Amino acid sequence: MKLRKFVSITGTIHCESGLRIGGTKEGIIEPGGSENTILRHPITSLPYIPGSSLKGKMRSLLETDASSGANIDNGRPCGCGTCLVCKVFGSHGMAHKEITRILVRDCVITDKSETVLRTAQEEKGVNFAEIKSENIIDRKSGIAAKGGLRTQERVPSGTEFSMNITLKLFDGDNEGQIVDFVRKGLDLIQKDYLGSSGSRGYGKIKIENLEVNDLA
Amino acid sequence: MKTYRLKIKPQGSFLTLWQADTVFGNLCWIMAWREGGDTLKEFLAEYKNGNPAVVLSDGMPGDFLPSPAHLSLVEQKGEGFAAYKKAKELKKVGWLTPEIFQSVRNGNLDINPAQDAKTFKTFITLHSSINRISGTTGEEGSLFELEEHALSESEQFISIYLKIKDGWEEKVFALFKNLSLTGYGKKKSVGKGAFDIIGQLELFHGFNDFKGSNGFMSLSNFVPAKNDPTDGFYKTLVKYGKLGGEFTFCGKPFKKPLMMLTYGSSFKVNGNIKPFYGRMVENIAPVKSEVVQYGYSFAVPVRLEKI
Ligand SMILES: [Zn+2]
Numbered sequence: 001m002k003l004r005k006f007v008s009i010t011g012t013i014h015c016e017s018g019l020r021i022g023g024t025k026e027g028i029i030e031p032g033g034s035e036n037t038i039l040r041h042p043i044t045s046l047p048y049i050p051g052s053s054l055k056g057k058m059r060s061l062l063e064t065d066a067s068s069g070a071n072i073d074n075g076r077p078c079g080c081g082t083c084l085v086c087k088v089f090g091s092h093g094m095a096h097k098e099i100t101r102i103l104v105r106d107c108v109i110t111d112k113s114e115t116v117l118r119t120a121q122e123e124k125g126v127n128f129a130e131i132k133s134e135n136i137i138d139r140k141s142g143i144a145a146k147g148g149l150r151t152q153e154r155v156p157s158g159t160e161f162s163m164n165i166t167l168k169l170f171d172g173d174n175e176g177q178i179v180d181f182v183r184k185g186l187d188l189i190q191k192d193y194l195g196s197s198g199s200r201g202y203g204k205i206k207i208e209n210l211e212v213n214d215l216a
Numbered sequence: 217m218k219t220y221r222l223k224i225k226p227q228g229s230f231l232t233l234w235q236a237d238t239v240f241g242n243l244c245w246i247m248a249w250r251e252g253g254d255t256l257k258e259f260l261a262e263y264k265n266g267n268p269a270v271v272l273s274d275g276m277p278g279d280f281l282p283s284p285a286h287l288s289l290v291e292q293k294g295e296g297f298a299a300y301k302k303a304k305e306l307k308k309v310g311w312l313t314p315e316i317f318q319s320v321r322n323g324n325l326d327i328n329p330a331q332d333a334k335t336f337k338t339f340i341t342l343h344s345s346i347n348r349i350s351g352t353t354g355e356e357g358s359l360f361e362l363e364e365h366a367l368s369e370s371e372q373f374i375s376i377y378l379k380i381k382d383g384w385e386e387k388v389f390a391l392f393k394n395l396s397l398t399g400y401g402k403k404k405s406v407g408k409g410a411f412d413i414i415g416q417l418e419l420f421h422g423f424n425d426f427k428g429s430n431g432f433m434s435l436s437n438f439v440p441a442k443n444d445p446t447d448g449f450y451k452t453l454v455k456y457g458k459l460g461g462e463f464t465f466c467g468k469p470f471k472k473p474l475m476m477l478t479y480g481s482s483f484k485v486n487g488n489i490k491p492f493y494g495r496m497v498e499n500i501a502p503v504k505s506e507v508v509q510y511g512y513s514f515a516v517p518v519r520l521e522k523i
Contacts, residue, residue, distance in 0.1 A: 001462065003249035006397045041228065044369075048228075051407030052343060075347040090405060099462060103399050105407035106228045166397055170249070215397055 001099065002171040006215035009165040009182060013049065013107055013194075017204040018130060018154030021053055021195040038129050038153045041106075046114065047128050047155045049107035049194070054163070057194055058104075058185035059089045065188065084181055088167075101168050101178060107161035117159065129153040154202065163207065166215070179212055186210070217271070217381055217491050219423055222392060223373040223414040224275065229339075229364040230409040232401025234275025234374055236436035237455070237476075240510040242401070245461040246394045260508060263496045266441075270388050271379040271492045273435035273514040274479045277335035278371035280311035282480040284433045285449040286520060287325060311335050314422060321433075322426065323519030338365050364408070373414055377423070377435060377514060379491050389417050429489055429517035433482040438494035439511030440477065445493075448483030448520075452476065457509060459501055468503045476511065482518055489517045 021039045041048045059077065062085050063070040069083035078085050079092035086092075090100035109117070109128075120126040132152045165182065169175055186207055193203035224234075232238055248256040262269060276282070288306040309329045312320060316327050341362050367374060380388055392413060400409035431445075437453060440446075457471035458464070474497060483493075494513040501507040 001249060002252065003246075003394075006394075051405075051410075052403070055406050075350065100405040103405050103407065103410075105399075105410045108227075166399075168398065216394070 004169050004171050004173070007167040007169060007175070007179060008213050008215050009163075009167065009179070009186075009210070010213070011163045011186075011210040012110065012208045013161040013163050014206045014208055015155060015157050015159045015161075015204070016206055017157050017201050018132060019049075019157075019159070019195050019203050019205070020152055020154045020197055021047075021049060038155060040128075041108070044108075045128075046109050047159075048109060049161050051104040051106045053194065054107065054189075055089065055102065055104040057189055057192070058182070059085060061188040061192055062089075062181070062185045065184070084177070088178055088181055099168070099170070101170075101173070102182065103166040103168070105164040105166070107163050110160040110162050113158075113160045117156075126156075128155070130156045152197070183210075217379040219420045220378045220380060220385070220417040221420040222376045222378060222389075222417055224376060224392075224396075225373045225412045225414050226367055227410040227412065228407060229341075229366040230401055230411075231362060231364055231403050232409060233365060234376065234400075236272040236274050236438075236479075236512070236514065237457075237510040238401065239272055239275070239376065241460050242395055242398075243391045246391050246398065248461065250394060257506075260496070263510070263512075264498070264508065266495070268492065268512055269381045269384045271436075271512050271514050273375075273377035274437065275374040275376050276435070277311065277367060278373060278375065279314050280335055280371075281314060281317040282433075282435065283309045283312050283329070284320060284482045284518065285451055285478075285480045286482050287320065287327075289449060318422070321516065321518045323428070323521055325521070335368055335371060336365055337368055338363060340364070362403070374411075377420060378417070379514065380417075385417055423516040425489060425517040426519075428519050431482055431484045431518050431520040432489050432493065432513075432515035433480065433518045434477065434493070434513040435479050435516055436512070436514040437476040437478050438481075438513035439474065439497050439509075440513075441493060441495040445483040445485050448481065450477045450481035450483075453478050455509075457500065459504060459507060463501075463504055463507065471500045471507070471509065472502070474500065474509060474511075477513075481513075482520060484520050489515060491515060 038047050039050065040046060062068050063072050063078055068085050070078035070085045071080050071083070072078055077092040080086055081091040081098055087098050088101045091098050117126070117128045121128065130153070132154050167178060167182065169178065190206060192198065194205050195203040197203070244256055244260070247259060259269065283306070287309070288303045306329075312327075312329055316329050319327060341364055343360055343362060378388065396411055396413050398404065399407070400411060402408060404410070431448070437455070453476055455474045455476050457474060459469040459471065463469060492512050492515050494511045497509040497511050499505065500509040
C-alpha cells in the first residue's frame with residue numbers, strides 16, 4: 001500500500017440549538033453542579049466535540065443510507081470490509097480489514113466562542129454551558145411528576161467549534177468518491193443531530209466555511 | 217551522530233504513551249506507506265546490524281528529564297530515619313528540572329527536587345457506539361471505557377530527544393511531519409494522539425559527555441544487547457506489544473511479551489560511553505517473522521558513585 005497524499009477537510013461547526021455530549025462520572029468532570037454534565041476537555045476544562053462523536057455519527061448515518069452498501073442487520077457497525085463505509089471509516093469485523101482512511105480530530109471551541117463564553121462566565125456565572133431543566137409530565141394528572149425534574153448541561157446555541165478531518169489516500173483510492181462520501185456524512189449530520197436528545201431539539205448543527213485542501 | 221530535540225504539542229489526550237519503541241514503530245509504518253516495504257527493510261537491516269540511523273528517547277514532559285534509578289538507592293546507604301525518609305521521598309520523584317538533572321548527572325545526589333512536578337495525567341473516559349437500528353447509544357454491551365493520558369496544563373509540549381546519523385535529519389523530520397498528519401497510537405481515527413510539531417529539529421547540547429563520567433543513563437525503555445554493561449540500577453516493564461498498520465489485521469496481531477529495562481536505568485561503563493546501547497529484538501511476532509521490536513537505549517553520560 002502506497003500512501004499518496006493527505007487531504008484535509010476543515011470547517012466551523014455552528015450550534016443552532018443547545019448541544020449535549022455527556023461527560024463521564026470519573027476523571028474529567030468536576031464534582032457538584034449539574035448531575036448530567038457535558039464532556040469537558042481534560043486539560044482546558046472547555047467543552048469540546050470529541051472526534052469519536054463526530055466520526056461515529058457520520059458513520060452510523062452513512063451506514064443507514066441506502067447507497068452505502070453497508071450491512072447493519074444487527075444494529076452494530078458494518079464489518080464487511082468491502083463497502084465504502086468500511087473502507088473510509090475502518091471495518092469493524094476481523095475479516096477483510098482496511099486501513100482507516102479518515103481521521104477526525106477533536107473539535108475545539110473557537111477563539112471567538114471561547115471569548116463570548118468566558119465573558120458570560122465572568123458576568124453571569126455561566127460555566128461554558130447552560131443548565132436546562134426538564135420535567136416529566138405525569139400522564140394522568142397532566143402536571144409535572146414528583147421527582148421528574150432533571151437538569152442537563154448543554155453547550156449554548158451559537159457556540160462554534162473548529163472541525164478538522166484528515167483523509168489518507170492510498171494508490172488506487174478514488175479521491176473524489178471518498179471526499180464526496182465524507183461531505184455526504186457531514187451533510188447527513190446537519191439534517192439529523194449531534195450528541196444526545198436530538199428528538200427534543202438538541203444538537204442541531206450547521207457546518208460553515210467547509211474547505212477541502214491537499215496537505216502533502 | 218548529533219543530538220536533537222523535537223517538540224510536540226498534543227492537541228488533546230492520547231491512549232498510547234510516548235515510548236521510544238512505539239514511536240519508532242509508528243514511524244516505520246509511515247516509511248512503508250510512503251516509500252514502500254523495501255525501503256523499510258533496508259532501513260531496519262541497519263538497525264539489526266547495530267547501526268541505527270536514529271535513536272529516540274521516550275517522550276518527556278516539557279523540559280523535564282527522568283530521575284535516574286540509582287538516585288534513591290544512594291540515600292538508603294546512609295543511616296537512620298532521616299536517610300530512610302529522604303530515600304523514600306526520592307523514590308517518588310519521577311521528573312527533574314534540567315538544572316537538577318545536570319547536577320545529578322555530575323554525581324551530585326544531594327538534591328531537593330519538587331515532589332509535585334505535574335507532568336502527565338491519566339483518566340478514564342466512557343464511550344458507547346450508536347445502534348444502527350434505534351439510532352441511540354448507551355444500550356447494554358455498547359459501553360466501554362478507555363484509559364487516556366494527557367499532558368498537564370503546566371506543560372506546553374512533549375520533548376523527544378533524537379540521536380541522528382549525519383544526513384538523516386531531513387528524512388527523520390519528514391517522517392515525524394507525516395506522523396503528525398496521521399496521528400499517533402491507538403484510536404487515531406478519532407483524533408486520539410493528534411499532535412502538532414513545534415518548530416524544527418533543534419540541536420541539543422545538554423547530554424554532552426564530561427570529564428569524570430563513568431556510566432550512562434537511558435532516556436528510553438530498552439533491551440540490553442549481549443555485550444552491554446551489566447553493573448547498574450534499573451527497573452523493568454513487560455511490554456505486551458501489538459502489530460501496527462495492515463499487520464493489525466493478520467488475525468494474530470499480538471507480539472510475544474517482552475521484558476524491557478525502563479528509562480532512568482543507569483549502568484557503569486568501563487571506558488568510552490557509547491551514544492546508544494540495546495538492540496533490535498527479532499522473532500517477536502509469531503505470525504509475522506519479519507517484524508522486529510525496537511529496543512535501543514538513548515544513552516546519556518552520567519557519573520555514578522560507588523553504591
Ligand atoms: Zn462494510
